[in-house]
Amino acid sequence: MRVVLTSWGSRGDIEPLAALAVAVRARGAEAVVCAPPDEDFAALLERVGVPLVPLGPTVKSIVANPKPPTGQDAFKLAPALVAARFETLAAVATDGCDAVLATGLMPAGARDVAEKLGVPYVLACFHTLGLPSRHFRPGRRPGTPSSADETDYEVLWKQDAERVNELYGAAVNEGRAALGLPPVDNVRDHVFTARPWLAADPLLCPAEGMTELDLVQTGAWVLPDDRPLPEGLREFLDGGEPPVYVGFGSMASYAPAGVARAAVAAARAHGRRIVLGSGWAGLAAVDDGADCFVVGEVNQQALFRRAAAVVHHGGAGTTTTAARAGVPQVVVPLIADQPYWASRIAELGIGVAHAGPAPTAGSLTAALGTALAPGVRARAESVATAVRGDGASVAAGLLLDLAGRSGGADSRL
Helix, strand or coil: CEEEEEEECCHHHHHHHHHHHHHHHHCCCEEEEEECCCHHHHHHHHHCCCCEEECCCCCHHHHCCCCCCCHHHHHHHHHHHHHHHHHHHHHHHCCCCCEEEEEECCCCCHHHHHHHHCCCEEEEECCCCCCCCCCCCCCCCCCCCCCCCCCCHHHHHHHHHHHHHHHHHHHHHHHHHHCCCCCCCCHHHHHHCCCCEECCCCCCCCCCCCCCCCCEECCCCCCCCCCCCCHHHHHHHHCCCCCEEEECCCCHHHCCCCHHHHHHHHHHHCCCCEEEECCCCCCCCCCCCCCEEEECCCCHHHHHCCCCEEEECCCHHHHHHHHHHCCCEEECCCCCCHHHHHHHHHHHCCEEECCCCCCCHHHHHHHHHHHCCHHHHHHHHHHHCCCCCCHHHHHHHHHHHHHHHCCCCHHHC
16 A cells, blocks of 8 residues: 655654654555655655655745745745646656645645545644634735734635635646546635544644534654764753753744844853754854854754753644653744644643744743743643654554545555
8 A cells, every 4th residue: 555645844744744654654555755855854754764756846945035935925836836736746646546645835736636546635734723713713824815804704714715716726726627627616625625634632732623624633743753862962961951942943034033142141041051953044153152052953852851941933843842852841933823832832831932923032031931930840741741642653544544445455555
């Protein structure tokens, strides 16, 4: 049995697919990942022996610019990604395909290829914020904006679907026509399906009541990491009390200006050393102080367990990794689902939601003061025992069962 997994997005979108691919392989099936050809992602997948088929442009070429992408950029990228999915997924499927699972930035085009092949399709998400709901407004999306006076959620979500059609509709229906398929008039709901999967921990991201769709919650897809920490980092960690870790992952141009300087000052205000994760934002030491160590790509599962607190942007993957490590968090939300994760960490009592995306030395000092309190650490360690790590295995079983029940060649397992 062979399944195709696809995404276009940040590290937080690609690493869970690697975890799922490994879990699929552990069940005796084959998984191939179609994802952006960023060097970081290629190295990640190569490390776990999962084939990568390049899809679309690199993410870094879009986001790692002096300014964040604009709405105009989105209207160029959206149809290009749709065309890439039609072309790439169809080509990969010529070697056999029993199911297609898609995630990441609105994966329009993936379901259509699966439909043409006659195989199951699953949409997976890492949070519920983009799913239509009677309980909250849709997030911001390029296209014709809703009126600031509109308060009816049903109307707002209808307008959200219209914005998705503006971005993706023409390209999707052009691709469908080329495959001999009829057009669709609501791309968003077509991509989501009535039964998407939620690849998030039930404690960190409870699904009940968040959407009217029939969510299947598998738990977070966590890729085990047994890599040793670099020697220099181990020596730094062994040389004193646990440091504060600060990193903003793939945020690149979204990362707050001057955040490294503010973070170093805040850590020092509490007598703490600091580890800066350079990430795509290129965080760097602000002086030659021996109390600061800069790391690149590293085993965060191991590093976070040795930190006093973790300051980060609130991506789903980083939030889950820190929660599983039992370390207090300070979340500085910048875009998308990050404000949700910040509020959830605060609600659980395992960290602090920073007020706004532009931290100062003073605001980070205050936030760290709360996060470093003994009671928060104790609560974080308690919650860590309840955060599940088997989501990828659960999802792999469901996906292979779905493929087999639909006529996939399960006899090849």
